[in-house]
Amino acid sequence: MITNTETGEVELQPEVLEAVVVRFVGDSGDGMQLTGTQFTDTSAMFGNDIATFPNYPSEIRAPQGSLYGVSGFQVHIGSIEVSTPGDNVDLLVAMNPAGLKTNLYSVKPGHTIIVDTDSFTKKNLEKAAYKTNPLEDGSLENYRVIKVAMSSLTKEALKDVEGLDNKSLARTKNMFSLGMIYWMYNRSTEHTIDFFNKKFKSKPGLIEANTKVLNAGFYYAETLELIPNSYTISPAKLPVGTYRIVMGNTATAWGLLAAAEKSxxxxxxxxxxxxxxxxxxHELVKHKHFGVKAFQAEDEIAGVTSAIGASFAGDLAVTTTSGPGLALKGEAIGLAMIIELPLVIINVQRGGPSTGLPTKTEQSDLLQAMYGRNGESPVIVIAASTPGNCFNFAYEAARLALEHMTPVILLTDGYIANGSAPWKIRNVADLPEIKNRKITESxxxxxxxxxxxxxxxxxxxIPGTPGLEHRVGGLEKDSVTGNVSHVPENHEKMTHIRAEKIRLVQNNIPDLETEFADSGDLLVIGWGGTYGALHSAVKQINKEGYKNIGLAHFNYINPMPKNTEEVLSRFKKIIVCELNSGQFASILKINHSKFEFFQHNKIQGLPFSNGELIEQFKKIV
Amino acid sequence: METTAVKKYTFKDFTSDQEVRWCPGCDDYVVLRSMQKALPDMGIAKEDAVFISGIGCSSRFPYYMDTYGMHSIHGRAPGIASGVKLANPKLSVWVMTGDGDSMAIGGNHFIHVLRRNIDLNIVMFNNEIYGLTKGQFSPTSLIGQKTKSSPYGNTQPPFSPGELALGANARFFARIGGNNPKAMTQIFIDAHKFKGTSLVEVLQNCVIFNDGCYSNVTDKDVKEDKQIYLEHGKPMIFGKESDKGLVLNGLKLEVVTIGENGITQEDLLVHNAKEEDKTLHQMLVRLKYPLATGIIRSFEDVTL
Known part of the structure; x- marks a missing residue:
């Protein structure tokens, strides 16, 4: 657990999911056993860091008193040694209502359920004793439900396959779900296609049909850009309070709502x-009743420019995007910077460059956030580090923007944005004060x-205020009158003022804290969404007998906390771990050149695993 | 927003202390003064007018108005203006833009702002050239036009702003010569009153890089014969002697002379700017002789 310094709230400790439990359920005829076995085998072949449990369990029977005829297969794969079968499911694939009904209890709140919507017919719902359709009545609100018309998509994928009866064709729909899961968990379809070639050697029609459907599912998930849950919660005693399961993106939206309310x-x-x-x-458009104006613009640039207009006119203005969108917004962010308006820019990072890996996580937009604008254009850059604290840092981004009259870039990433965690519901009254700088009289x-x-x-x-009519704009302004100025000395002065303004934000942010050790042999440094992985690894290595290995995780990047240099000086060695090739390390090196920074970098679109981190730390110590 | 308790302003109240830096003789001065004269008659408080511009000669406009204003970035004023209006619907929000700013770099925002029909006003200074960057062809430059970036003649066919705007479902479109301050002032007032996005195209002469580009239609001695000034509910009549008019011949507009071939004023088309069907508006926009000016379309629709 950590104590959050902005709010004084005790926060839950999320950890990166190092093992995943996937359960496939359907009618006995749906081929769930085959699907599960294939996923297991493929996972086993995937690499060393995946342990598989192909024999557990072969059948999951409905709990007593429930529906009969549901067949299932559960797989537990993990990068760490998995010692329990895993009662809680991260991903449930339900091919029919009965499967959903009998297995819903096992799905972790906030996690994913994939359903074949075609099977949710009136008849099947009745058979499963559903009074209302659970896909429509809101009863699955606490889960991420992915609705797929699997039967019809399968039929469509096979419309050109000849020589097979309808029943054989329909039976291949289990391969659609398998294809989807392969995409989500980075598995190749190759092993399963080999399997088809061997098993159906004498029936080429079945090879073709199964391969087509498998690929159709794989590409369907790619098209939907499905992202697996990558966070879980370590068993911990929760502080007293009311909790909800939230995904990082939802928490971000709520943080903004709270900041608007507070300010x-x-x-x-x-x-x-x-x-x-x-x-x-998606979340903010639901909250018109809170006075939220959510404007879906024609492009990324109009997204940010409309927000700049709204800020000029006195709203708490926000634009949200991911890496490529941040690139498009760059010029406009420079405008907001020079006209010194409050603006929150949220970049949910994904793998880059260019279109890159839209569904994979990476921390490679840091330098873009820092420097990705023409001219000298400093803005505040902060980063959330868990799904839950996306709330705090969205709130913090708004607070800093309003109090310092500047754009603030908040970096989250695909994995914390889509990861879910229990989150203690806050009372707006208990949140830190936000003083906006509106003036109402001339x-x-x-x-x-x-x-x-x-x-x-x-x-x-703001416009509408009598007597304060004025013009702002992208041209350099005289430091006193605000009129356009091309005077050389004035430009230099204004450049320094804009830089100093951001530096002074240091007085309005908390100090950097260390966990596990205040001083010692090794300081592990991270920032943003890698917190869960780094925290687990540092905790574990300290348990293994290594002493004095500390963790300093940065949420404030520009400016950095005032005591950064002092914290760095307390450790013999420093390692900076990031999911890029060393962007934060390069910023640290520029600002704190007297230290040596080791680096651990990973650029695979995947989060850190415990094992790789611990191995690195041991090497350095 | 109309209010009764608004004090009576004069154009001086809307004149800022900044020296105007456009080239001597530029039509932009006419637009500026027309706007400063129109504002007192809009019935709004001074602090409720907001001018947003992009980049280009025309986009210096906000600096010369003593109102709230923003000189923003190239092509993006419609986005900023949309945000201003959505944040505070009681403001009268104006986008000041040029042909390059609105239809080249800002083309996407231009069509979408018209499509959405937020209650904004856009004044497009169309001089068929890039002035601030010293004379390159723009999206409205003519084929064959020699400019700094087309020394052998422009090869890119131009947009007709009106056709583009109606294609994007503009509900209000007006066109006015840059040397016609009286009509321009009234059009600005009407644009303000119109609920929805209004677009005013000003045929603006660039004295330095494209001088005389409209002289064959806007010069004093020819304008009455070469332009038809449209007014809602009035017959489509033009000419120094007011003896020419427009009739519909099949699917084409045709110029006729009153008194010839038995034509009387009753035979002429009557302008209906408020008609939802924009077929005739499009024909008027396309017409080369006479060039249609005034408010061509003013159809009140759902606004955001």
């Missing part, structure tokens, strides 16, 4: 759909770029 502003979101950030838009001799002495933040004079 007394209306929330404006300008956004364009992009994986894996779109769920923030003052004698007022200028738009008059600044607060302590923060250098300017006033926020």
């Amino acid at each position: 007394g502003l209306e929330l404006f979101l300008g956004s364009y759909p992009i994986t894996p950030a779109t769920d923030i838009l 003052k004698e001799n007022w200028h738009p770029y008059d600044r607060d002495e302590k923060t250098l933040a300017r006033d926020w004079a």
